[in-house]
Structure formats: C-alpha cells, structure tokens
Amino acid sequence: MPLKSQVEIRDVSIRFGPVRVLEQLSLTVAPSEFLVLLGPSGCGKSTLLNAIAGLLDVSDGEIHIGGRNVTWDEPKDRGIAMVFQSYALYPRMSVRKNMSFGLQVAGTPQPEIDRRVGEAAQMLRLTDLLDRKPAALSGGQRQRVAIGRALVRQTGVYLFDEPLSNLDAQLRAELRVEIKRLHARLGATMIYVTHDQIEALTLADRIAVMQGGVIQQLAPPREIYNRPVNRFVAAFVGSPAMNFLPGRLDTAGRPVFVAGDHRIDLEGYAFAGPVPAGPATLGIRPEHVRTGSLAAPASLSARVDMVEPMGADTLVWCRLSDGTPLSLRREADARIQPGDTLPVSFPAEALSLFDDATGARL
C-alpha cells in the first residue's frame, strides 16, 4: 500500500431527496498534498469528506483513490483513515486497544500491531498514556489518540473532519502545529475540513473554499488571501475581515474608483479582464490601508470611532466622510484616540475590485 495516494473526485453529486448538497463537483488531490476544504456551515464540505470516506453514498459520479475506483467500496477497503471532530474513541477500551482495534479486525498479526501502535504512540507522545481509558484523558490527549488510531492504519490518505473544533484556543494552536509536523514527516495525502480560516491558511498546500456545494476557489493560501476570486472568498478569509467600499468604476481615461466624493486612482491594479464601467465594490484588507505619514498625498480622511488594542497590534475602526466604515491596523503602541482624524490611502496593488452584479473579481 503506497503511503501517499492521489484522490480524484469526478462529477460527484450528492442529493438527499430534493436537496442537492453537491452537484457535479470535480476535484483532484495530488499525492502528498495537504488540501483543506474551507467553508461556512452547510456548504457541503463534511458531506464531501464523508463521501470520500465511503460513509455516504454518492448519487452520481466516481471517486478514485490511489488510481482505483472506490465508489462502491466499503470504508475499510478504500485505503483511508479518518479523524473525527468529537474524537469518537471507544469509551470502554484503553488507548492501546482503541488504536489496535481496526488492525485486530483486519486480522493483522499481533507483533505487527504492537509495532505500529508503539510507533504511532511515540510520534504523538502517547507512550505513557497507552493503558488509560479515554475518560481519564484531556481533550488534547484524546484528539492525539484519535490521530494515532488513524496513523496505525498506515494508509495513503488521511481524512480530518474539523478535528480541532472542540479544543480551546491554545490547544488548537498546539495541535495545529503537530498536524503540520506530521504531514511533513509522513508525506501522506491529507484532506482536512474546517470552517476556521486560520487553520486553512496555516496548514494547507491548497485550499478549496466552498459555498453552497460549489468550490469557489481552489488555490494555494497566498493566492486565496491576496487575490480572492470573488466577494465571498474575500469576505470569508482574513481576520479581521476585508473592508468593502461601495462605489462605481469610471473607465473614461485612467481607471478610477469613485466612492461618493472620493476618487481612488487604480493605476497599478491588475485587472482580470476587460474593464467594465459600472457599479463595483472596492475591497482592501485592514493591514494594507496606509495611514498617517505613509498615506499618499491624494488621500481620504477617516474619523476614528473605536480603538481595539489586540496585544501584538491595534485595530482602529474609523468612518470615512460619507459614513462608510473602515478598519485598519496600526502598531501596538499607536497613540490614537476616538475622535481623531487620520489620513488614509489605498495602494492599488493591494486592492480587490468586485463586480456588484456577480461578485466576481474584476
């Protein structure tokens, strides 16, 4: 069994009666790739993962794992291992038995089982916990046992269904790093479902942002962050969220974005195609807004509403002269008070322009 398998999803549709969760979805995950399925609740990412695992029947289409058509195969025959959000450990079995159960069912000889369990326990620092029951473990330990149970199967594909959602913030950060290390060490293909965009950005080789059963954008994290392909992706990824300014695109002469009384020069913005004039939305991330001395001469004026010191930096909430809200980042010891007026400007290379009608990137 190769330790890294390609996963191909061909025209998969999943329907529950009249409800169409996924329609004609196609996706290829390269061997050793870490793919993250990112999206809000109800977008179909967990459904897709369960279908890949074989826990859910597809209404149409094919699933190929490691070059083999597994569409009708049972989960145990697909060459996959899965880690669940709620750990799903067998409560009456010790950690050791939890990890060896699958191998026992498959009839693996005991010395081999012991070897694999020992290896996985060492990789995940579980060696001292092997004889405990799940009830005697903390949340983070339980999740590591669940990962260990998947590891001993030594398959080519690992599926993660929101594994860190039940942990507190600090544990989440720790385990995130462990999962990334695990991927670097094993080189296996991993498909990871989450609604947390920080996990997606830190872990993924590629992210598939999903909404309403459709993949909105499939690209590496940098591209998703800097060049979101539509308004939904732009708003979903990035915390704090991107600022959106409604307005109009004026293409007579140099392209300019008109928002109320302000005219924002778009020289240097990379348009995706021919530039249509008309209603559009300008998007800019808080950290890209230039303020104070860095603001270009032709800048807008923003009035500070509220200041949020966040430890490493400060988030400043302001309003432009026409009332449009704007958030921007400043250094941690910035001396800014509510009521101050700040000059702000938007560098063209950091902008995103979206068509109002379709939401697509211009």
Added chain:
Amino acid sequence: MSGPVTPRGPRPARTSPARWGLYAFLLITALFFLAPLYVMLVTSLKSMDEIRQGNIVALPVSLTLEPWIKAWSSACTGLNCTGIRVGFFNSVKILVPSVFVSIIIGSLTGYALSFWRVRGATLLFGAMMSVAFIPYQIFIYPLVRVFSFVGLGQSLLTIVIIHTIFGLPTMTLLFRNYFASLPPELFKAARVDGAGFYQIYARIMMPMATPMIIVAIILQVTGIWNDFILGLVFAGRENLPMTVQLNNIVNSTQGERAYNVDMAATMLTALLPLIVYFGSGRWFVRGIAAGAVKG
C-alpha cells in the same frame, strides 16, 4: 426577632407549615402502600391460634417460621403436596433463558434500527410499537393455535419464545433510544476501522450499553417472574411458574384456610422481585460512559 440581620453566606433553611404538611402526606401515603406488605409478613410469622384472634396488624407474640417451612416444602399445589419450591425452580428455569434471549434479541433489533439504514425500518418499528398497545390477552388463543400448528405445544421453549416476543417492543424501544443518543461518529469510526455488523454490536455498542442492560434486566426479571397467565397457558404442566403454583396453593385448600402458610407462600414468591428492586438502586444511579466522546 432581634434587629435587622445582614444577609451573608448561605440562606437559612426555612421549614414552613406547608412543608410539614407535605412530609406528613408523604408519610401517610408510604404507610398506606406498605401496609399490605407488613400484614403479609406479620401474618406469615404467626401461628393459626393467633390469627384466629383476629388482630391482623398485631405483631406476632410467638414468632414461628413453621408456616414458611410448610409453604416451601409441604403445601398442596393441586395433587402434589411438595410445597412451592417446585414452582420456584420452574420460575428460575423460565426466567434465566427468557431474560437472556429477550435482551439479546431486543438489543440487536434496537441496534440495527438505530444505526443501519434499513428500508422499511420506520414501518417495522411503528408496527411493533402499535402492536404493543393491544392487550396481550387477545393474542393468547391465536398463539396457542400457532404453536400447536408448528408442533411446539406447551414447553419451556415455547414460554421462552413467548416472553421474547412480548418483551420485544419494550426492549427494542429501550435500546433503540439509547443507541440513538450515542454520537453517530462512534459508529462511523468503527466502520472506518473495518468492523462489521456483529462486531460493532458485540465489541463496541453492547459494552457501552451497560446501564441500559441493567435496566432491561430489571424490567424483564420483574415482568417475567410476576407473569401468571402466559406461564399458565404456555409453559406446560411440568414447568408451571411460582405464581401459578401460588394460586393453586391458595385456591385448592380444603377445609380451613391456612392463612399463615398462604402468606408465607406469597412472600416467598414476591421475594425475588423485592430483592432485585432493593439491590438495583445504586446501579440505576451509576454514570454512563463518561467523557469518551467529548463529555
């Protein structure tokens, strides 16, 4: 009352007249229900002379276990005068396999209905539940005909099957609801691990269902032990349970009724369910699988 007291710390307990009234009511109700048990116990320990004096609530002046010995080994149940012990062993013979089989079948059905998407599962479950509401006396004659047609007649096997059938709705309901409350991800993990239908049942689900098994055992033990009519009709003359034998003792006395022996025989019959009830209290309270699946 002295001057105003500053509220500080825990609130002082207050016993109002209403509370006393409530306790008094509860006490009287408890005494009312315990009265027959008390009378039974007290009468079974008296000699017939004392009973003839007529005071049923008086404590026995001279305690005697003779009625108990008589009830156990020499009371007359119809033609034989070997006491009610025959019935005791028959009841045990009926009880043990019936409880075992009905729980296994009921839990297996409940497990299948809750995890495995079977076509027509809801229909089957609904049919089972609706039949459970029909008084079981209606089924007696048709079942007699069915069993004699199949060739089973009256026997131990027949009564075990009968108890399993009649226990199926309750057992299935119990286990189905319990398994439905378990996280479905546990079942998914077992499927990914490769376990099949019976493996998941035996190695994962049933070990987790210990509280429900205890409840099922208690229900079935008290239900099957206390059963009269099904045992009378289906068990066969050699396997008549204790309840039927008790009826024979009490109703086939010639001449003077030996009240103390009757009471002793009744106490002996009721002993097992009473012990089960008193002994099972703390098992009910025991916690369920703590924290294995996210608390």
